[in-house]
Amino acid sequence: MNRITASCRISDHSVYRNGQLLFENKKTDLPGFLLSGYHHFKLNYPKFYKMDNLSKLGWLAAEVLLKEDFRPGTYQPQEVGLSLANANSSLDTDLKYYETVKEIPSPALFVYTLPNIMIGEICIRHNFKGESAFYISPRFDAGFMENTVNYLLDNDILKACIGGWVDLLGDEYKAVLYLVEKDEASAAQGSEEQGDAGGLPFTTTTINQLFQGENG
Amino acid sequence: MVQGRSGSSVRNENIYQTIMSNAEVFIASDNICSPLGSTTAENFSALAKGISGIRLHDDPVLSAQPFYAALFGKEALFMKAGTPGTNERISGVKGTIPRTYTKFEQLLIASISTALQDSGIGAGDKKTVLILSSTKGNISLLETAASDEQAHPGELQTTPAGSRPGVASEPVMQDRIALHTSASLIAEYFGFRNPPIVASNACISGIMAILTGFRLIRSGQYENAVIAGADVISNFVLSGFQSFQAISSRPCRPFDKSRDGITLGEGAATVVLSSNSKFAGGIKIMGGSTSNDANHLSAPSRTGEELSYSIKTALGQAGLSATDIDFISAHGTATLYNDEMEAKAITLANLQSVPVNSLKGYYGHTLGAAGLIESIIAAHSLKANRVLPTIGFEQLGVSQPLNICSTLLSTPLKNCLKTASGFGGCNAALVLSKP
Numbered sequence: 001m002n003r004i005t006a007s008c009r010i011s012d013h014s015v016y017r018n019g020q021l022l023f024e025n026k027k028t029d030l031p032g033f034l035l036s037g038y039h040h041f042k043l044n045y046p047k048f049y050k051m052d053n054l055s056k057l058g059w060l061a062a063e064v065l066l067k068e069d070f071r072p073g074t075y076q077p078q079e080v081g082l083s084l085a086n087a088n089s090s091l092d093t094d095l096k097y098y099e100t101v102k103e104i105p106s107p108a109l110f111v112y113t114l115p116n117i118m119i120g121e122i123c124i125r126h127n128f129k130g131e132s133a134f135y136i137s138p139r140f141d142a143g144f145m146e147n148t149v150n151y152l153l154d155n156d157i158l159k160a161c162i163g164g165w166v167d168l169l170g171d172e173y174k175a176v177l178y179l180v181e182k183d184e185a186s187a188a189q190g191s192e193e194q195g196d197a198g199g200l201p202f203t204t205t206t207i208n209q210l211f212q213g214e215n216g
Numbered sequence: 217m218v219q220g221r222s223g224s225s226v227r228n229e230n231i232y233q234t235i236m237s238n239a240e241v242f243i244a245s246d247n248i249c250s251p252l253g254s255t256t257a258e259n260f261s262a263l264a265k266g267i268s269g270i271r272l273h274d275d276p277v278l279s280a281q282p283f284y285a286a287l288f289g290k291e292a293l294f295m296k297a298g299t300p301g302t303n304e305r306i307s308g309v310k311g312t313i314p315r316t317y318t319k320f321e322q323l324l325i326a327s328i329s330t331a332l333q334d335s336g337i338g339a340g341d342k343k344t345v346l347i348l349s350s351t352k353g354n355i356s357l358l359e360t361a362a363s364d365e366q367a368h369p370g371e372l373q374t375t376p377a378g379s380r381p382g383v384a385s386e387p388v389m390q391d392r393i394a395l396h397t398s399a400s401l402i403a404e405y406f407g408f409r410n411p412p413i414v415a416s417n418a419c420i421s422g423i424m425a426i427l428t429g430f431r432l433i434r435s436g437q438y439e440n441a442v443i444a445g446a447d448v449i450s451n452f453v454l455s456g457f458q459s460f461q462a463i464s465s466r467p468c469r470p471f472d473k474s475r476d477g478i479t480l481g482e483g484a485a486t487v488v489l490s491s492n493s494k495f496a497g498g499i500k501i502m503g504g505s506t507s508n509d510a511n512h513l514s515a516p517s518r519t520g521e522e523l524s525y526s527i528k529t530a531l532g533q534a535g536l537s538a539t540d541i542d543f544i545s546a547h548g549t550a551t552l553y554n555d556e557m558e559a560k561a562i563t564l565a566n567l568q569s570v571p572v573n574s575l576k577g578y579y580g581h582t583l584g585a586a587g588l589i590e591s592i593i594a595a596h597s598l599k600a601n602r603v604l605p606t607i608g609f610e611q612l613g614v615s616q617p618l619n620i621c622s623t624l625l626s627t628p629l630k631n632c633l634k635t636a637s638g639f640g641g642c643n644a645a646l647v648l649s650k651p
Contacts, residue, residue, distance in 0.1 A: 077510065078507065078525055081508075087394060087396060088390070088394060089353075089394070089395055089416055091390060091393060091394070094352075094355060094358070094393075094452070095358070097452075097456070098358050098359075098362075098452055101451065101452070101455045104459075105455040105456060105458065105459035106459065107456070107459040107460045110455075110456035110459055110460065111513050111514045111639060113352070113452075113456065114351060114416070114417075114418045114639055114640060115416055116416070116417045116418055116638075116639075116640040116642060117418075117513055117639065117640045119508065119640055119642075120508065120513050120639070120640030120641045120642070121513070123508040123509075123510040123641060124510050124511065124512070124513075124641070126510075127510050128508060128510060129507055129508050129509070129510050129522055129525070130507065130508070131505065131506045131507065132417075132506060132507075132508050132642065133415065133417060133424055133428070133506065134415070134416055134417045135413060135414060135415055135416070135428075136394070136395040136396050136399075136414040136415075136416050137396055137411070137413070137414065138394070138396040138397075138400070141411065144413060147432070147435065147437060148428070148431070151431045151434075151435055157505070157529070169390065
């Protein structure tokens with residue numbers, strides 16, 4: 001069984017990693033919160049400032065997700081990919097872009113009017129070049145999201161995959177990312193329990209719990 | 217499999233997963249609904265005659281300046297008036313909206329109807345899933361909302377198109393624009409029992425949707441996948457590409473020395489995939505792959521290495537080598553950088569001598585429908601043993617000596633490679649074969 005080796009949830013102006021609250025700042029609006037998170041985690045990535053809010057949210061969640069255990073060089077660029085979903089696509093930026101059309105259409109905003117741009121931002125940051133996909137669903141569809149990632153790992157298309165949900169529209173938002181890795185050790189032992197390798201079994205139950213904030 | 221305790225997963229709980237069939241996946245039926253025709257046969261015949269859907273349009277609603285595009289006529293009807301259910305209201309999460317289908321949804325319904333009928337597969341079958349692909353779906357409702365607000369400030373009016381009136385910031389409008397709302401309406405129209413899936417991944421959306429269906433069938437999750445994609449041209453989309461100065465001043469010229477940008481187009485297409493052996497005589501999906509450049513959001517890779525990686529992975533999954541590929545249906549958008557990147561990727565994959573075409577000169581760039589339309593034409597090219605010429609191409613304008621197909625080529629064909637790339641640095645490759 002593939003394993004979740006890290007998770008990150010950002011909602012209600014709070015940032016959790018593996019279930020642990022790392023940062024909160026409830027005294028500001030969403031852009032202010034995202035910027036304060038960027039500063040809190042001492043991130044240094046000037047491209048952050050030009051991103052739209054959806055990409056900032058997804059990018060920040062990926063930074064927190066990968067900040068400790070994920071060592072660059074563990075995998076080849078083509079061996080890491082992403083499978084993400086949300087409900088509102090890029091509508092938050094679509095509305096902002098369409099405001100500019102009345103005067104001068106902004107190419108800098110237009111480029112963010114696609115939800116997979118967030119995947120592009122994360123890939124550029126971490127040099128991930130493997131399979132990636134973006135899906136739209138009204139609610140987090142754990143069964144489907146589990147199936148797509150398992151297919152990629154079980155067929156050796158990827159060795160590690162970031163999955164999850166990054167949705168943002170106006171003041172409402174939620175990001176839940178999990179890092180799924182092939183568990184060679186427990187596969188060899190035939191164990192499906194939470195073993196020495198750490199992490200959580202990658203199942204619909206687990207990712208639903210992560211989504212609800214029940215086990216981190 | 218265990219049902220998630222939150223209950224947020226409503227999908228059929230992987231009842232077929234235990235089969236792990238690695239089944240063969242065939243195209244059971246297909247449809248293209250474009251300005252060139254409302255069936256695949258009409259479309260293929262128009263292409264074989266060298267007919268393009270691209271015209272000069274002067275429509276101030278879409279653009280202040282005249283522009284080339286392949287558009288449906290304004291009077292085009294995709295569904296018969298008075299279709300049952302079109303005038304009811306439905307309750308959504310955030311309010312009540314008219315059921316009236318938008319042009320985007322009508323196009324999808326028209327295309328899916330034809331393809332489903334031809335396949336004989338039932339939408340209500342528990343083993344069948346609906347997958348949609350689009351980049352911007354109902355985004356033009358923003359424009360309707362803006363013009364309504366201008367005409368009737370503060371009032372809630374029903375527009376002639378029947379779309380939800382009111383300002384764009386209203387939750388009910390935002391819910392109506394959402395791609396999953398269209399997916400629910402369409403699934404409900406046909407009576408699909410499984411929740412629909414929507415792939416939205418820029419210009420590779422169509423291929424990604426096919427790949428998603430292919431993998432769900434391969435893994436035994438479903439037996440059939442009805443995969444449909446559409447995009448319509450709006451002021452939103454056109455102004456965006458214009459702001460990038462990406463729109464050609466003439467009909468687009470893929471891979472040509474004088475190419476200077478894309479031409480947009482609209483359309484819908486559907487492929488029905490199935491592992492049922494009764495379709496074993498059809499074109500087979502052999503494998504596919506996507507990759508990311510990890511380089512730039514709006515400019516393709518400088519080396520083509522990442523697309524070539526996708527191509528090699530797709531070939532590997534298909535169990536084929538470069539010498540087995542008889543022709544390539546390229547993305548060929550006719551921007552300077554896309555076509556150059558594709559030429560490098562094709563060369564890196566050792567496919568530089570294989571005949572290549574781009575269909576953008578016939579259809580324009582149909583965005584979320586492109587991967588589907590072009591894969592369907594590729595499948596019919598395999599069947600007809602004909603590679604269609606690249607309209608708009610005259611003189612090679614990329615750094616690699618590609619074999620661009622510029623006249624109708626009749627030759628025995630067995631295996632085809634389809635490629636695509638898009639914003640966000642995404643690339644995709646798909647291999648189709650004739651049994």
